[in-house]
Amino acid sequence: IDAVKKFSTSNVVDIREMINSKLLYVPKVPYDLSIPKKVLIIGSGGLSIGQAGEFDYSGSQAIKALQEENIQTVLINPNIATVQTSKGLADKVYFLPLIPEYVEQVIRAERPGGVLLTFGGQTGLNCGVELQRAGIFEKYGVRILGTPIEAIIDTEDRRIFSERISVIGEKVAPSCAVYSVQEAIDAAEKLGYPVMARAAFSLGGLGSGFADNKEELKTLALQALA
Template sequence: MTLTHRHPLPETVLVLGSAALKIGEAGEFDYSGSQAIKALKEEGIRVVLVNPNVATIQTSEHLADEVYFTPVTPEFVTRVIETEQPDGILLGFGGQTALNCGVELYRRGVFEQHHVRILGAPIESVIDTENRERFTTRLAEIDVATPRSVATASVDAAVRAAEKIGYPVMVRGAYALGGLGSAICRDVTQLQTAAARAFAHTDQLLVEEYLEGWKEIEYEVVRDAADTCLTICNMENLDPMGIHTGESIVVAPSQTLSDTEYQMLREVAIRVVRHLGIIGECNIQYALDPGSQQYRVIEINARLSRSSALASKATGYPLAFVAAKLALGKTLVELENSVTRVTRACFEPALDYVVVKTPRWDLDKFPGVTSRIGSAMKSVGEVMAIGRKFEEALQKALRMLDTGAEGLVGNSYNDAAPIRELLSQPTDRRIFAVAEALQQGMTVNEIHAITHIDRWFLYKMANVVKIDARLRSLSGDLD
C-alpha cells in the first residue's frame, strides 16, 4: 500500500478484546483495546467490540458503539460479523486470544465471505510469526539468525529432533499464550513429559537449541504504510534466557549493550518488520551472546503485547493509539503524539531515566505449587518504577510490589535452602537471594557464574548492599 493508493476509511470496525483476565493476558490488553477504540472513534468510525469481560474499561458505555459480551471464539465472532457486517477488523489489540481467533476465522473463509478487511498487519504476516516453521524459514530468507530448531507434530518427532540438536533443548508451542507449553529439557524423560503437556494445547511444537546464559533483549517497532519504521523502545531482561519475560525483571532502556550491539539489533528489527510486511506495532525478542556479538531472534509478536504496554508507559509514546491509526492507513508523519502534543509520531523517544518492571506473584495462594520460575508465566501482575539510576528504580519497584519488602535489603530473609541452590534454581524470590549472597560475602563473579545475570546488574545491587552496610555501621542496627 502506498500513500497514493490508500484504502478509504471503513464505516464500521470490529475490535476483538482479550476476554477474561488470565496469566499472560491482563489489564494491558484492556489498555490497548481502549486506546484502539478511541483512535477509531476520533476518525468517525463506528466501533463494535467483542469482549465478555464486564470488568474492563473498553466495555464502558462511552467507548464502543456496540458491545457483545460473548466469548472471543470463532463461532461467536462469526455470528457478530453476520449481524453487524463490519467493513474491517482489528486482531492485534486483544492479545493471543484475539489473534488466534482471527487466524481461525481467516482459515474458515469468514472474512472473505463477509467482505471484512483485516486492518494492520496482513494475516499472512501474523501466521509467519506464529507458525514456528514458517517463522524460521521467513527469517532465513533475509539472513537473520534464529536458534537451530525443528518444528514437530508429535512426541516421537520431538524426541528425534532433540537427539539431532543435542540436549539441553528449549521447546515452544505455536500460537501459545504466556509461554504455555514451553520448557527447558535436559534429557529425554523431561522432553517427553513437556512435549505431551504442550500437545494438549497446540498441534505444533518447536524444539530448539537452548541458549544458556545468553541475554534476552526486546525491541518495540512501529511501521506505517509508507514504510517509515521506528524503534520506540528497547528493553533488557535482568534474568538470562530460560526465564520468561513476564517472570523477569525488565529494564528500559537496555543498560549493558554496547552501541554496536544496540545498533545491530535495531537494524535487524527494522529489516525483519519490513520483510514480513507488518503494519502497525511489533515486538521482537532476541537472545544475545554476552561473549560475542552473536544473536538469535527467538520470537516476534505482530500485535500489541505486555511489553508494548510497558514501552508506552516508559517512553510516553502511545503505541496502541498510534498502531490503530496506522492500521487505517495513516502515516507516522501525519500523526501527532497524543501524549506530548508537541512531537510527531515519527520521532523516536529518548529516555534520560531508567525504568524497571518487576513481576508480582501470588504463589502462596496455591498450596503445592512450586515457587520455581522458568519459561512459562506464573506472575499475575507487575509494577513499573522510574528513577535516575538503576538502583533507585529497582528499590522503588520492589517496595511497590506490596509484598512487605523494604527494597533489595532490610528484609527478613528466612529461606532455609542453601544460598547457592536458591541462586541456581530461580524462584520468585531470587532477587532477594542475590542480595543475601552479596551480604554473605559471595563475589559478583561467583554469583554471575551461577545465575548468568550480567555483572553490571550485580555490581549495581552490590552498591545497594554496601550502602546498607555503611548506614548500619554509622547508626547501629536499623531494624
C-alpha cells in the first residue's frame, strides 16, 4: 500500500529499500559475532519418564555441533544417566546441581567465552535468568549464545508476554496475572469459566491445567503458588 501511495507522487519506488526499512531489525546493542573458543552448556538435569528426554538429545547434538567447529565444550549436568554425559562426548563434564551457586563456580574455574541455556529445558532457562539477574555473566564476561535473556524473560513471564502481545495488537485469549489464590479466583470470575491456569517460568506440571469451577482452580492455584 505504501508503495502504491508513493508511486502516485513519484515515478521511482525502491521496493527493496521499503521492505528493509519495515522488516530490518536493528538491535539496541550490536551483536558480538566472534566465535568463542570455549562454551558452557547447561545440561538437561534430572530426567523422568515422559519429560526432559528431548533436552538430553538436543544438548548432545549441540555438543557435537560445537566440536565440529573446534570449540571446546564444558557441560554441567548432575545426571550421569544421560547421553550428553557419556564419556568422550563433551570435553569436560561437571556433575553438579543446576543452580546458580554451582554454575558460577564452573564459570569461575573454566572461564568460557559463551554459554548455551536453551538446551537445558526449563531448569536451564530458570538458572540462566537467575545468573543474569545476579550479574554473573557480566562479571565473568560470558556471552549468552542463542536466545537472549531478555527474550526468555519476555516469553516465560506470563504477564510480560501478555503485555508484549497486546503492544503488537495480536488477538489472543484474555488473561490475568495473579500472585495469590484469591487473586486467581477473582480473575476467573472476571474472565469466566472454564479457565486455563499456567505457572510462570514453567512448561507445565503442577499448577498448570484447566479448571471448570472455583474448587478446581483453587487446587491448581495452590500447587502453582506453593
